[in-house]
Amino acid sequence: MVEDVVSETEASMVKAIERFKTELAKVRTGRANIALLDNIRIDYYGTPTPLNQVASVAVADARMITIKPWEKPMLALIEKAIRSSDLGLNPVTDSELVRLPIPPLTHERRKDLAKVIKKMTEEARIAVRAGRRDANDMLKEAEKEKEVSEDESKAGQKRIQVVTDKYITVVDEVGAKKEAEILEV
Numbered sequence: 001m002v003e004d005v006v007s008e009t010e011a012s013m014v015k016a017i018e019r020f021k022t023e024l025a026k027v028r029t030g031r032a033n034i035a036l037l038d039n040i041r042i043d044y045y046g047t048p049t050p051l052n053q054v055a056s057v058a059v060a061d062a063r064m065i066t067i068k069p070w071e072k073p074m075l076a077l078i079e080k081a082i083r084s085s086d087l088g089l090n091p092v093t094d095s096e097l098v099r100l101p102i103p104p105l106t107h108e109r110r111k112d113l114a115k116v117i118k119k120m121t122e123e124a125r126i127a128v129r130a131g132r133r134d135a136n137d138m139l140k141e142a143e144k145e146k147e148v149s150e151d152e153s154k155a156g157q158k159r160i161q162v163v164t165d166k167y168i169t170v171v172d173e174v175g176a177k178k179e180a181e182i183l184e185v
Helices: 002-025 074-084 107-144 150-183
Strands: 041-044 047-050 055-061 064-069 098-101
Touching: 002 107, 002 150, 041 074, 064 074, 074 098, 107 150
Parallel strands: none
Antiparallel strands: 041 047, 055 064, 064 098
16 A cells, blocks of 8 residues: 555656656757747647647757748748747748747846746646645545554655655756756856
């Protein structure tokens, strides 16, 4: 019983960290990263479709993303979708390709993004702690129902705290790394 609770808790914490990393990838750092375009949807014959399903997306260099649609009429739709997004990027279109230059970040924008990352890091910590709370509640309930002894419950809670501390450290490291990447000039 205690083993199951600890392993379930660890799995939920790993999922929380993966979600956190996915969200961090969407934060613009001044470097070209195709994850920036993950939320862009193109109106593909009446259906909102992810950009990477209507075009090939590649990083040409550190400050340029290239988008080559599989159908030429999609060029205008891709450009329109990028312009209307909240990325603040200006695509350049030629006959076959959409070029997306990534401008360097200003000092104020870097500070704002660092604050956003700190907020996201705290939200990830809260998600990890919520997993701990749920696991402790399950152990206490199992103790109340006489499924586990008091000693097993206390030992399980200690193990859950160790796992929680481990994943909080991982969240802090990932957040600090992304913050350093943003503040890097």
